[in-house]
Amino acid sequence: MAKNVSTVNNKRHNLYQEIPLSTPYMLFIDPSNVCNFKCRFCAMSTGEKQSYEKQTMPFELYKKIIDDLSDFPERLKMIRLAAQGEPLLNTHFTDMVRYAKSKGVCDWIETVTNGSRLTPELNDELAASGLDRIRISVEAPTEKGYKETAGVDIDMEKFTENIRDLYEKCQGRCEIYIKTVDIALPDEKSKQDFFNRFDNICDKIFIEKVIPIWSDFDELNDRYDIDDHGGLYGQEVRNIQICPLPFYSAVINPDGIVTVCCPDWKRRLVIGDLNYESIKEIWNGQKLHHLWMEFAAGRKNDCEACRKCLAPNYNCHDYLDDHSELILNNLKMRAEVKS
Secondary structure (H helix, E strand, C coil): CCECCCCCCCCCCCHHHHCCCCCCCEEEECCECCCCCCCCCCHHHHCCCCCCCCCECCHHHHHHHHHHHCCCCCCECEEECCCCCCHHHCCCHHHHHHHHHHHCCECCEEEEECCCCCCHHHHHHHHHHCCCEEEEECCCCCHHHHHHHHCCCCCHHHHHHHHHHHHHHHCCCCEEEEEEEHHHCCCHHHHHHHHHHHCCCCCEEEEECCCCCCCCCCHHHHHCCCCCCCCCCCCCCCCCCCCCHHHHEEEECCCCEEECCCCCCCCCCEEEECCCCCHHHHHCCHHHHHHHHHHHCCCHHHCHHHHCCCHHHHCCCCCCHHHHHHHHHHHHHHHHHHC
């Protein structure tokens, strides 16, 4: 039986003491910003049309990115091969995992998938690839629920058997985490059905909460009542002034454009382009440093993309607000050393 726990790492560093990081703790590398689902709570699928192309990441660009990571003084703690689409739509996905593992650029590699592409053949490749964790998002416990929430027809028995096959092949090699969201389980019976179906074919299982993670996606509040039901993992919602995300991570989109975070689905905070720069140059660059300074100085509201963003309030595990002076001083010292 699976452990009913989230994947939050509670043994975290005190981030405020480490800023500025010479190496990001983690990077989101997005194999695909295309998705075969149309989930009603997802801005990428059901929000306004984006100004950039939906695509999968070319493998040559990916190899260049992984090679760049060796320039950092330390290994990353994590690469998450997922961001704003369905990663398994990229036909090179398992090659991506193997290449990153072969280069030894990070401690941990995981992905997030809706699981619809799983087959016994792909499961063989995933189990052998070197992935450390696969997060599977279950959008509903029934076929009818999938149609209503994700806009797709799904064979629940086949879907479940493919996950079972993956779990059996991954035991001892890759952790399987199955999650759903609270709005998909409206009553106790549906919750019990969810656990009955999945908790013996994964290592961890959890019911997360739908939260307003997408910046400027007002449709979410129109579709769901999410104001008072807590953070992503049920934690207390706090009014965060200094968002921690840009201080330890970044998002590499399938076309090589680097943005600050996943909630910035409109790409208002572009900090670089890996077709012409290295990730180390971008991490140490003026655009990101300026954003760090603005955040630490309490000027988050001066940033259009961040002004209305509630993501850190609902899904923040590093609290920086009480340490703004220390962070500012350390950032200024870094700038003086570089100059």
